[in-house]
Amino acid sequence: MKHDLSRVPEIIERYPQQPSSLIMVLQDIQKEFSYLPCEALEQTAAKLGVPLSKVFSVSTFYNAFSLNKKGDTVVRVCIGTACHIRGARQIQEQLETALKIQAGETTKDGKFTLEVVGCVGACAMAPVVLTNDRYHPQCKVNTVKKLVAKR
Amino acid sequence: MVSLTINGKVVRAEEGEYLLAVIRRMGIDVPALCDHAAVEPYGGCRLCMVEITKESWDGWKNYVTACLYPAEQDLIVNTHSEKVIELRTSLLDLFLARNPETPLIQKLAADHGLTKTSFEVVPEPNDCILCGICTRVCDEMGFAAISMVNRGHGREVAPPLNEAPPDCVGCLACAQACPTNYIKFEDIGTTRKIWGREFELLTCEKTGRPTITREFAAFLSKHRDIPEEYFKVNDEAHRDELASTMGRITRWSVQEETK
Numbered sequence: 001m002k003h004d005l006s007r008v009p010e011i012i013e014r015y016p017q018q019p020s021s022l023i024m025v026l027q028d029i030q031k032e033f034s035y036l037p038c039e040a041l042e043q044t045a046a047k048l049g050v051p052l053s054k055v056f057s058v059s060t061f062y063n064a065f066s067l068n069k070k071g072d073t074v075v076r077v078c079i080g081t082a083c084h085i086r087g088a089r090q091i092q093e094q095l096e097t098a099l100k101i102q103a104g105e106t107t108k109d110g111k112f113t114l115e116v117v118g119c120v121g122a123c124a125m126a127p128v129v130l131t132n133d134r135y136h137p138q139c140k141v142n143t144v145k146k147l148v149a150k151r
Numbered sequence: 152m153v154s155l156t157i158n159g160k161v162v163r164a165e166e167g168e169y170l171l172a173v174i175r176r177m178g179i180d181v182p183a184l185c186d187h188a189a190v191e192p193y194g195g196c197r198l199c200m201v202e203i204t205k206e207s208w209d210g211w212k213n214y215v216t217a218c219l220y221p222a223e224q225d226l227i228v229n230t231h232s233e234k235v236i237e238l239r240t241s242l243l244d245l246f247l248a249r250n251p252e253t254p255l256i257q258k259l260a261a262d263h264g265l266t267k268t269s270f271e272v273v274p275e276p277n278d279c280i281l282c283g284i285c286t287r288v289c290d291e292m293g294f295a296a297i298s299m300v301n302r303g304h305g306r307e308v309a310p311p312l313n314e315a316p317p318d319c320v321g322c323l324a325c326a327q328a329c330p331t332n333y334i335k336f337e338d339i340g341t342t343r344k345i346w347g348r349e350f351e352l353l354t355c356e357k358t359g360r361p362t363i364t365r366e367f368a369a370f371l372s373k374h375r376d377i378p379e380e381y382f383k384v385n386d387e388a389h390r391d392e393l394a395s396t397m398g399r400i401t402r403w404s405v406q407e408e409t410k
């Protein structure tokens with residue numbers, strides 16, 4: 001998928017053109033492209049008057065930002081305490097073998113990204129897996145692969 | 152002026168002066184790895200931790216970083232209490248897990264009775280202690296070419312996008328200030344390499360030796376009002392010139408006096 005970077009200036013201009021707008025601008029760029037393209041970071045730095053090095057520092061600090069293009073579906077395995085004791089690691093392994101990638105990676109066809117995350121606030125439904133924003137409660141080792149079955 | 156007690160001695164300090172400066176003036180040795188004269192305090196290494204209390208605090212004590220805590224009237228400071236040593240030792244234990252082969256850390260740890268970390272050593276240890284002196288010095292100089300990136304285990308100093316930093320001028324201030332010599336650079340003939348960039352060094356018109364990078368000279372003459380001519384000769388030639396000028400002035404004033 002080719003991204004249309006011509007929208008970047010408009011996104012940057014939504015906020016006051018000053019250093020303190022940095023995180024809001026990055027959030028909007030992340031939302032638009034589901035990652036932070038390098039060119040967008042350069043434009044943001046120049047427009048907001050923040051050194052590129054600092055923009056990079058912020059972009060790599062927060063989990064909410066990603067410098068790599070993510071898959072169409074982001075699969076997040078909760079490995080928080082409650083999910084952990086109910087077998088999150090085994091769930092993670094199942095998904096890794098199904099997708100043939102490690103957590104943190106994206107499949108070659110760009111369809112899936114697999115991530116592990118801390119508690120997603122639904123411990124009663126542990127173990128939990130998210131596909132994009134959708135919660136899948138009480139996942140089971142023998143059926144979890146269905147979540148990433150090619151459709 | 153305020154007066155406070157440090158390790159049992161009453162001392163005076165400027166109001167707002169940081170404790171670390173007062174402690175050092177008294178000749179007390181407190182480890183302070185992220186402190187550097189050229190930049191603002193950072194509170195990153197936590198090793199300069201001291202114990203503070205006041206008569207009026209009813210025995211309550213607090214542990215603060217001396218490099219960031221301003222001297223206050225009636226403060227009672229202990230730089231080496233049992234608890235402080237314990238805290239410092241556990242910090243050094245962590246440092247040892249990250250920088251097991253770094254002489255600076257090994258020495259400090261050994262002073263605290265540690266030769267081996269009790270934690271798991273990181274997979275690929277290096278000499279960067281994450282003090283942030285390099286990035287802060289570079290910011291202070293006005294370049295902000297490098298910064299701290301990532302967090303947790305992955306934290307490191309890096310140029311933006313991990314590519315040759317566009318804002319770097321090759322001044323070497325970062326490498327010079329680094330307490331562990333972690334930042335590598337290379338000067339070969341009139342070529343300087345640092346952070347994956349290559350710079351051309353100007354050559355001294357008098358000695359033919361390399362001086363500073365073209366980019367750094369351009370910056371200094373533009374923003375620091377130093378004429379570009381100045382960088383056409385190196386420091387040695389400047390000193391030589393200075394010495395002979397001073398010599399002439401001395402001879403001249405002696406002549407004046409004997410007239």
Ligand code: SF4
Nearest residue numbers: 289319320322323325
């Ligand atoms: S050499 Fe480059 S990175 Fe280092 S202080 Fe100078 S400008 Fe900054």
Ligand code: SF4
Nearest residue numbers: 279280282283285329
């Ligand atoms: S490279 Fe050197 S100065 Fe920079 S953070 Fe690491 S140890 Fe400190």
Ligand code: FES
Nearest residue numbers: 078080083119122
């Ligand atoms: S630990 Fe997984 S939802 Fe809380």
Ligand code: FES
Nearest residue numbers: 183194196197218
């Ligand atoms: S010198 Fe005070 S925290 Fe590092």
